[in-house]
Amino acid sequence: MGKISCKITMEYQYLVGVGGILVSTLVFLFAVYSFSEKRKITGSSSSIYVKFKGGSAAEASQDGGAYTQEAEESRDVIIVGAGVAGAALAYTLGKDGRQVHVIERDLNEPDRIVGELLQPGGYLKLLELGLQDCVDQIDAQKVFGYALYKDGKNTRLSYPLENFDSDVSGRSFHNGRFIQRMREKASSLPNVKLEQGTVTSLLEENGTIKGVHYKTKSGQEFIAKAPLTIVCDGCFSNLRRSLCNPQVEVPSHFVGLVLENCNLPYANHGHVILGDPSPILFYPISSTEIRCLVDVPGQKLPSVGNGDMAHYLKTVVAPQVPGELYNSFIAAVDKGNIRTMPNRSMPAWPYPTPGALLMGDAFNMRHPLTGGGMTVALSDIVVLRDLLKPLHDLHDAASLCNYLESFYTLRKPVASTINTLAGALYKVFCASPDPARKEMRQACFDYLSLGGVFSNGPIALLSGLNPRPLSLVAHFFAVAIYGVGRLLIPFPSPNRIWIGARLISGASGIIFPIIKAEGVRQMFFPATVPAYYRTPPIHSHH
Structure with missing residues (x-):
């Protein structure tokens, strides 16, 4: 008992200095970056100007010629895309009495290998x-949580759900089935029109977006107009470039398989294997199917067509799969239905544009390792709904744009915490020959295995139940300090001190660039941003 008490005391001693280090670090960061964060990102309106054959958009619609026809209905909002973000937003705004026109490229059930795990924080937003x-x-x-595997050891990390109703938990499912349910619910409202069509461009007049130009399935071309156009056309968006500064990174790809006729070692848990070279995920998507996602770092994938991918999965990945899943994993590879998906990351750097707004993956992406994308999208919809609720008239585009700048600030603490955690955790979980990175990875596994506050805090962040930026930074550096403490006890050799210093330096090099990209001021000090206090335009009130 004395040894256990001593061990716990030592572990707490490693963390004593965390508070002081974090406060001084954040003050330093704020001083360094706040000046650059003051610069307002602006975009040239000419980049979104659209001109049609035979004259301007307005002229084309007045001609009533073969090229374009103007949709007759008067709508409050046009939503481009009916994925998770678009469908949920359509229902939300429709329920608030808005006339909504949703234009979706393909209304058939999607078949994707991501967007299948909704964290408990996302379920609360639902x-x-x-x-x-x-x-x-x-x-x-x-x-109900995660199981973490490393080098033959494993630990279970449960979501802190004690203070919630029994129905609150994470949910995993077929992405397409979930989207179809939301589309059905949105289209059941009489004031929501769901139409299949491809939006080819935004309509701009004098710097203001007035609507969209789209083509129906039959090839007819139409113009749809509304005072507010919300672009939710997903990770491969072809409209985002005119509304934001897209800095897209592709750190890795997911290779997706579906395992059948097997049970996960921990029922109703996601499983994360800290594999080499990078993580492997397992989670249920139905009562009989388990999704496996193998992360493959870099831009280049082994070829699926010539069998290189199957060989890679069998020789490199399969030996790292838990024994209970091994046979089903091999069977899934042999079956041959191997899917791939680029893992994209993109900070939210919008150009505030009168008449238009970006949402969902078209606006902001993070590595899907932590399953945070749908939670961010649904959280953004709640913020936007609350901002639009007091407005009756959306036609004053300039005032509305000025008011909605607060959206970008109000969403930041939640979105940035989930984004930063995803990026940082992916880098920590990837294997590396660097001794300092190896030590950080091991320290992370051991820290989470301690249980109590050491696992509850990070899992509350991961689940979206407590997405607080300061908590994220505190736990991230607590892991680093825990790793340094293990190196220095019992005898700190020069080599161990050097590795410890590089561990702290490496941890800083992982998290600070992500925080800088997210925006230090908006993430940690949103109340200091003037847009935080924007009030609704007076003449637009109900």
């Missing part, structure tokens, strides 16, 4: 939006 029944009748599985 409840807030009245969309919780969209996870019913699709064989969705409850998820």
